[in-house]
Amino acid sequence: MVSFTAEQRNDIRTRYQRVDTSNVADVLDTLGYMDQGLSPDFLPYPHTAGRIAGWAYTIRGQMTPYELGGDAEKMKACQGLSEGDISVWSGDGHGICYFGELIAIGMKERGCLGALVDGGVRDVRWIGAQNFPVYARYRTPVQSIGRWKVTGCQVPVYMRGATTPLVQVNPGDFILADEDGAIVIPQAVVEQVLAEAEALTQKEETIRAELQKGLTLAEALAEYGHV
Template structure:
């Protein structure tokens, strides 16, 4: 399946109108039961927008190296396209930051729609002011230079999962995250899952309206079935 740039933009906007909970339910129905990500991922601010977009993967690892920067990191993020989510696989890094305000600002100017980071970030106050959605695993002021280095990008990566130790994220898969958590939608399922999630969203809206009108929960479940 090949999608045009306008098609990808339309799908992304529609995903912003559905919740991760409904997407998770649809993936379960389709037999894709292990695509939720670990609850260790958290949004950097309480009023943050949803994170939704196409996975652009960046992989790195803890390794000592000389120098004052990581040229591979700059080369990696140069390929981001509008609507992409930069997905950082940290190689189980602990205690160091490999994402901060300046790199976030540069990615935002390229049209990047947010970041999902299996590792640490800093400059949180400044990133929060940018209206740039970020879900991360921890915070730290300690920089990555000389400690952690990018070793590949736009390759399949592992992220920690909710119901399994690792979830594979491929370039072009779809990432959706909100206050319930984060989930991966395989590229080949993006359209089918979205249509089903939209239908479920409409159904739930009707259920809320009926409950607000005074119907009991058993009456609503008899009318609509389990949701």
Template structure:
């Protein structure tokens, strides 16, 4: 249950890449992926941030998969084993929930993750304790809210395996352990680990270009002149 992709980055490199991704927008990342011919890595618009003013969600995917299944007991030991493996700068990516109507993420598990250095959560399912989590400066994007707990109804069956999440332009987007997740006010997107450096460098260049365009527009340059100077953006 702990299969992972071998990372080509050191912890220091990962931290640096994450800090740089926090300075670019998902829109620019999406445009760069399109230019590179990778058209279907945007996630469904149904993922929403639990706090509109929260920080951007950015980090390396740590995948957790589950399913609806009845079971006895007062907890899910597999879930506890799964979250124990999270480390600094990772995003817990939860799959297998869909529209089940139950919550499998709340304040206590969020606090435990945050103490391990987890950078946030992306949840294809339900969440509760939103008011408390919103006070933690812990970014969370989720599909829906529900007070109904998952215990006895939904259980973790694997972690650190490839998972599927609903996509924006495709029915499903494959997320592997170690892929990069970026989410902001415009939505969420996946950057495959083998494309991370190239996508980031091109996104940073596009960001610099947009800064220059804004400066020219604010200085009084007309839009036709801007488009002639910089081309389409």
């Protein structure tokens, strides 16, 4: 497991905010990580949420009936979040939300920058008012209490994938999501992927500028190659 200082974590996160998931996906392909994209079912809530970029803090749960009155394990798990984290929620929830406005506020207070939810979210309007971006598979008014419980945190979890049924997310992996979707960057290659994605981004910006000046697409491809 790679260890980063707080300063390194913040620098890496800030730089990832300036690259697109599409370029990150292309770099991961060249490195042999072909199945890191998440299902297209993951959408921003609200739709104006914008991108998320941060370190994966994983939370796992499962459907199980129990008495109303809250989920102490969920609250305990959220206490572990820290600055720069993205809370990654996994489990077998069907038709229920994993969290709503109040938990989102608590996560934000701890420095959490957003959430990636392989399940449902509610209180979308109010979460949006908190400027707390969420990418989830669906929204629903139905609460998890009495139906779904947290069973662990900071453990490897699985999320629905784009090119494979499931993508493993480990604590400390990097999460990036934008208009094109969501992707997981394994911690072991997070710096290499970032550097190569930045170089690809710069190359694309150069091509766009040349096209604006009148260079044809065929000429651009001949000069700069495939991008």
